[in-house]
Amino acid sequence: MNATSRPAVPGIGIQFWRLTKPRVVSLIVFTAVIGMLLAAPTLAPPALLAAATIGIALVAGAAAAFNCLVEQKIDAAMARTRGRPTVTGTISSAQILLFSGAVGGLGLAILWHAVNPLTMWLTLGTFVGYAVIYTVVLKPATPQNIVIGGASGAMPPLLGWAAVTGDVTYQPLLLFLIIFAWTPPHFWALALYRREEYARAGVPMLPVTHGEAYTRLHLLLYTLILVAATLLPFATRMAGWFYLGAVAVLDAVFVFYAVSIWRRYSDALAKRTFAYSIFFLAMLFAALMVDHYLPLVSA
16 A cells, blocks of 8 residues: 555544544533533523533543543454554553643633532542543443443533532432433443454453343343433422423333344344434433423513
């Protein structure tokens, strides 16, 4: 292959941007923003919303970059991640570590000075939970990595709530519980159709350690737990009838996918389930926001 036929290497800025996993971070930021919007009876001050959003996004991106740094060997064995700069070597480990520290430190500083100390400490705890406890300790050690490590991924709405109120009440804990219950079926759908790659990488995901049938059953069981969790905002009067109608439809489709995977598995079905799970979470939080502001618009 001559030089003219080689694929062009993206610019350094694009490579660092990719390390922050922007698609994942966008869902994190979205659920955090919904937490902010739900925390206030009316719209919170725009400056506060902007500072909290930027701070949380920066720390989330820093955690993602650190995750890529730690998981270089795993990423090299996975088709969807083997093109990352950490694998190709176009960015050094020292550069990534410096980038993660600088971006994360800036995000924490913004949260401390422009939001409140509680949000900063909770966000720092989330960074440690994901980048260290999940990535370094849990993921290579136990097939329950997703279940236990899901706690850090469930934190964003709680961070958003704390940013606006300076407090943590039962409402953001319900949002935390929803994402915590959502995480296992979301990731196990991915792990099912990527099971051979996880096996080559030596990651003890549930389909690798306990087999496909066991994982399919547990995906269904956790989906039913998720359905129960999604009903709690209505049961506690945190949300109203609009939310209940929306979540009933979203839950029904998720259960349909989970039952289908349990009864007649295929990789194509697992891929559709994984894609739907992302849509499910985004639409559920959007429904919560609409339900919250609907009375204000109608008044």
